[in-house]
Amino acid sequence: MYYSTMLSLLLPGHVHLRAQVEEVLDLIQQQADHGALDLQRLSGYIINTMASLCAPIRDPKIRTLQDLSDPVELLKVIFRVLGLIKADMVNFTVQSLRPHLLQQAVQYEQAKFQEILLKQSVSPTFVLNRAYLRLLSWDPNNQTYPETVLMDRARLEVLEQRLSLLVLQASVLLLNSTQCGATVFSSQGFVCKLKQTITALLEGSHNR
Known part of the structure; x- marks a missing residue:
């Protein structure tokens, strides 16, 4: 042995x-x-x-x-x-x-990407925009962060938090508009005050 x-x-x-x-x-x-x-x-x-x-x-x-x-x-x-x-x-x-494996991996990814572009006729700009949008809902616990954007990760995570907050605010406002009715919802200052209240309640929610 x-x-x-x-x-x-x-x-x-x-x-x-x-x-x-x-x-x-x-x-x-x-x-x-x-x-x-x-x-x-x-x-x-x-x-x-x-x-x-x-x-x-x-x-x-x-x-x-x-x-x-x-x-x-x-x-x-x-x-x-x-x-x-x-x-x-x-x-x-x-x-x-x-180094050789990384070079092979880059060439393989480039070839596959080119193959997708030829089959689906998708513009590179569309693919790039879609990729960045996916980063705004990235799950770091289950997905490895892309190496090409590691330098911008902090800024993108801040944008992700802002987007989540905006989605929550919009959801609460939509719910209130359907429950309270047009009369209350259209009252002067109501929406602005409601947004301020929602923002205060949701402050720091991404850390919980």
Whole structure:
């Protein structure tokens, strides 16, 4: 299991090291078949190989392995450190590929956007306006905010709060106009005073 994990850490250029690991693996298998497995030699080889593969940040972990004398505990910690080294290599690979993946993602999005424009004959201005309108009802808990407008997020959230307030005010005014009747609703100063009252009641409502 340890050697299969180490083999998975090797890069295509590690031809000599891969051959060496496989050779030692065959030798250990022969020893195990004859009941003569040398655990000290096995653990020593694993530790040395790990030291050549790991990032400098894992050197202290490797040094602690050399101080363990209990074979069972040593093999447990070896497997744990192997997992850390594998995670480091995966993260390094992802970071290395990230610029290429982002470029591919941009090209894919551009191609899909162009495909939509050709099929639906929608103008770019219409799409942009619709996108900004969607931002005014954006749910940050369930949707990731678009990276292209992160710099304007604060201003857009203020506009979203104002829009919500206007919708609530309009809803209350509409409800009152149908319930109170035209006579009361058309009274001088009634609508203005009602709007002021609504605004005062709804102040800070977006934080609740």
